[in-house]
Amino acid sequence: KIYTSPIIHPQTLKKIGFVVVINDVTEVRKLERIRSDFVANVSHELRTPLTSIQGFVETLRNGAIEDSETRNKFLNIIEFETERLTRLINDILSLSEIENVKEGLITEEVAIDKEINDIFYIIEKSAYNKNIKLIKDLNCDNLKINSNRDRLRQMIINLIDNGIKYTPEGGFVKVTTKKLNNNIIITVEDSGIGIAAENIPRLFERFYRVDKGRSRKLGGTGLGLAIVKHIVESMKGNIAVESEVGKGTKFIIYLPQNKKI
Ligand code: ADP
Numbered sequence: 001k002i003y004t005s006p007i008i009h010p011q012t013l014k015k016i017g018f019v020v021v022i023n024d025v026t027e028v029r030k031l032e033r034i035r036s037d038f039v040a041n042v043s044h045e046l047r048t049p050l051t052s053i054q055g056f057v058e059t060l061r062n063g064a065i066e067d068s069e070t071r072n073k074f075l076n077i078i079e080f081e082t083e084r085l086t087r088l089i090n091d092i093l094s095l096s097e098i099e100n101v102k103e104g105l106i107t108e109e110v111a112i113d114k115e116i117n118d119i120f121y122i123i124e125k126s127a128y129n130k131n132i133k134l135i136k137d138l139n140c141d142n143l144k145i146n147s148n149r150d151r152l153r154q155m156i157i158n159l160i161d162n163g164i165k166y167t168p169e170g171g172f173v174k175v176t177t178k179k180l181n182n183n184i185i186i187t188v189e190d191s192g193i194g195i196a197a198e199n200i201p202r203l204f205e206r207f208y209r210v211d212k213g214r215s216r217k218l219g220g221t222g223l224g225l226a227i228v229k230h231i232v233e234s235m236k237g238n239i240a241v242e243s244e245v246g247k248g249t250k251f252i253i254y255l256p257q258n259k260k261i
Contacts, residue, residue: 041206045088045221046085049084049085049088053081056074056077057078060075080219083219084216084219088223092223094154095206095223095230098227099230105151107147108148108149110144110145110147110149111143112140112145115156116175116177116186117138119156120136122157123160126161130164131169132164132171132172132173133172134160134173135172136174137176138175138176138177139179140177140178140179143179143257148234148235151234155253158224158225158227159251160175160188162224163188163190166192166249167190167191167192167193167248168192172190173188173189173190174187175188175189182256182257183237183254184254184255184257185253185255186252186253186255187250187251187252189249189250189251190249191247192249194244194245194246194247194248194249195210195245196210200241203241204225204228204239206222207223207226208222232255235255236255236256237254238253239254240254
């Protein structure tokens with residue numbers, strides 16, 4: 001790895017001290033590249049809905065406004081794109097907040113099953129609208145976890161939201177909790193379109209989507225899973241994915257549990 005570094009000749013690597021420096025430089029460069037890629041991506045992601053809004057406003061102004069059917073159709077598109085922009089900006093802010101909290105997120109004792117029950121109330125309507133069955137199998141009744149409540153909710157909501165988005169009508173999304181050794185395990189499983197094995201390694205990258213068109217149509221921002229991954233890491237946990245194309249997807253989160261009531 002070190003010898004492929006383009007800036008240092010191998011002969012300068014005699015002292016072990018240099019090795020550390022080289023790795024640091026590569027790391028800094030990598031971070032810089034990730035940051036500048038992110039800025040480029042964000043600009044592109046913001047520009048797309050803005051261009052679309054601008055185009056439809058112009059067409060309306062040029063006469064389409066006179067026809068009520070066309071007017072309604074275009075206004076709906078403008079509304080949809082505006083909502084997507086809002087979600088995108090909220091997601092970018094969330095990511096930057098989670099990343100920038102140096103001293104760690106403010107935590108409290110959170111009863112995991114109660115939070116999931118609350119989330120189900122919030123999310124029931126969008127599942128119902130799409131004729132998707134929401135199922136829960138909660139087994140952490142008396143367990144609390146030291147966590148940031150809002151982030152914990154955001155993590156679970158993002159996964160359930162995706163389950164609903166990427167599952168055709170008539171399917172299900174199931175949330176399970178259980179305790180195993182010193183971990184709380186939360187799984188969010190769906191009977192949806194699934195993800196091909198070759199796409200799984202990039203799934204948690206910002207703005208990565210398996211099918212850009214489909215994600216856009218469903219109002220996705222491409223940041224949901226990146227946010228989930230950051231939250232899981234901030235809780236010193238792990239996340240795994242199992243999926244089969246055409247069958248469904250299962251996200252499994254392992255959170256170290258620290259207290260029992
Ligand atoms: P998006 O806003 O596009 O949904 P995410 O970061 O939440 O962005 O997810 C990234 C991509 O991973 C999605 O575009 C989709 O291709 C894929 N994906 C995420 N969750 C699921 C799921 N439950 N089933 C199938 N594909 C999924």
